[in-house]
Amino acid sequence: MIELALHTELHEGARQFRLDVELRSDAAVLGFYGPSGAGKSLSLQAVAGLLPLQRGRIVVQGECWFDSAQRLNRPVPERRVGYLFQHYALFPHLSVRANVAFGLTRWYQRLQAADAARVDTLLDSFGLSALAQSRPDRLSGGQRQRVALARALAARPSLLLLDEPFAALNPMLRAQLRTELKRVREQFGVPALLVTHDVDDLLALADEAYLFDEGRVQRRVDLRAASAAEREAAGLAPPPDDPETARKRRLLDP
Numbered sequence: 621m622i623e624l625a626l627h628t629e630l631h632e633g634a635r636q637f638r639l640d641v642e643l644r645s646d647a648a649v650l651g652f653y654g655p656s657g658a659g660k661s662l663s664l665q666a667v668a669g670l671l672p673l674q675r676g677r678i679v680v681q682g683e684c685w686f687d688s689a690q691r692l693n694r695p696v697p698e699r700r701v702g703y704l705f706q707h708y709a710l711f712p713h714l715s716v717r718a719n720v721a722f723g724l725t726r727w728y729q730r731l732q733a734a735d736a737a738r739v740d741t742l743l744d745s746f747g748l749s750a751l752a753q754s755r756p757d758r759l760s761g762g763q764r765q766r767v768a769l770a771r772a773l774a775a776r777p778s779l780l781l782l783d784e785p786f787a788a789l790n791p792m793l794r795a796q797l798r799t800e801l802k803r804v805r806e807q808f809g810v811p812a813l814l815v816t817h818d819v820d821d822l823l824a825l826a827d828e829a830y831l832f833d834e835g836r837v838q839r840r841v842d843l844r845a846a847s848a849a850e851r852e853a854a855g856l857a858p859p860p861d862d863p864e865t866a867r868k869r870r871l872l873d874p
């Protein structure tokens with residue numbers, strides 16, 4: 621269960637933005653979509669503890685991370701979120717394996733056996749085992765994003781925050797990584813908040829979609845239950861192909 625009440629006002633020179641997000645859900649993956657500048661990324665930052673809130677409440681899986689009424693504000697590291705951005709930031713001097721293990725290691729001790737096993741499972745789940753000793757600059761964009769996903773999942777996060785995780789990838793890779801992320805996320809049972817502009821991301825991964833605009837949730841769509849007509853009304857239907865394009869698309873399917 622996730623409960624968010626995120627209220628704050630941001631000022632930068634003459635610019636002002638008001639975030640007023642309220643939602644409560646028992647779904648595993650919530651997708652945030654909507655126009656640019658609607659407050660989607662700011663909401664993820666607030667959940668991670670990186671954006672101070674003036675007022676509100678954040679409860680994740682029964683644990684209260686923030687409650688202004690009780691003056692409770694759990695520090696960033698204690699929230700244990702796995703945060704993934706569009707531009708994966710891997711450590712260039714570390715191997716793939718060391719990158720994935722990064723959040724689990726301490727400089728003064730070796731990786732514990734259970735942690736090492738988790739890292740190996742993640743490498744295997746994302747098809748990275750053969751690349752474990754490679755440095756990030758020897759990897760393709762898709763492989764790097766897999767390493768970033770594996771790293772985000774390695775430290776046993778209580779919540780995954782995914783901000784446009786596939787935006788830098790080409791469409792074919794996006795489709796592939798969506799499927800992999802869906803499988804691995806379910807395998808590890810981690811809930812997630814996913815920000816995306818891509819309807820296909822929502823349809824493939826999200827249980828519920830939240831339309832953001834002007835710092836607020838304007839609409840909630842339950843994708844587990846929504847009919848095709850309801851999806852279309854919420855702007856979530858992929859544009860229909862004409863028969864000829866559909867035929868060509870099938871021919872091109874990898």
Ligand SMILES: Nc1ncnc2c1ncn2[C@@H]1O[C@H](COP(=O)(O)OP(=O)(O)OP(=O)(O)O)[C@@H](O)[C@H]1O
Binds near residue numbers: 656
């Ligand atoms: N520190 C800040 N001070 C004032 N305004 C800010 C600050 N940070 C972000 N904003 C503004 O808040 C608004 C919401 O930003 P946010 O990054 O959450 O949008 P978004 O919905 O994620 O957009 P996009 O889809 O383009 O990534 C934007 O108009 C942004 O310019």
